[in-house]
Amino acid sequence: MSRNYFVYILASDSRELYIGVTNDLNRRPAEHRGGVDPLSYSTRHRTDKLVYFEMTQDVLSAIRREKRLKRLSRLRKLKLIDNANPEWCNLTSI
Numbered sequence: 001m002s003r004n005y006f007v008y009i010l011a012s013d014s015r016e017l018y019i020g021v022t023n024d025l026n027r028r029p030a031e032h033r034g035g036v037d038p039l040s041y042s043t044r045h046r047t048d049k050l051v052y053f054e055m056t057q058d059v060l061s062a063i064r065r066e067k068r069l070k071r072l073s074r075l076r077k078l079k080l081i082d083n084a085n086p087e088w089c090n091l092t093s094i
Contacts, residue, residue, distance in 0.1 A: 005061075005062035007053065008021075008022065008029070008052065009053070009080075010029060010049060010051065011049050011081070012046040013046070016047050018047035033048040049090040052081045
C-alpha cells in the first residue's frame with residue numbers, strides 16, 4: 001500500500017509563511033491551528049491557513065522538496081503561492 005506525503009505552506013493574514021511535511025494534510029494544519037505549543041513558530045506567527053501543497057509518494061522526496069522550498073527567497077515563495085493559489089484561499093476549507 002502506498003502512502004502520500006505532502007509538502008505544505010501555511011500563511012498568516014499578514015503572509016508570514018511556514019513550510020512543513022506531513023503524511024496527513026487534514027490533521028497537520030488542524031494541529032497548527034490548535035496552537036498546541038504556544039512557543040512554536042506557527043502559533044506565535046498565526047500561520048494557520050493552508051495556501052499551498054505538493055504531494056508525493058516518497059517521503060525522502062517530500063523532505064528534499066521541503067528543504068528546497070525553505071531555501072527559496074521569500075519573493076520566490078510568494079510567486080509559487082500566487083501561481084498556484086492567486087486568491088490565497090485556505091485550501092483546508094475547499
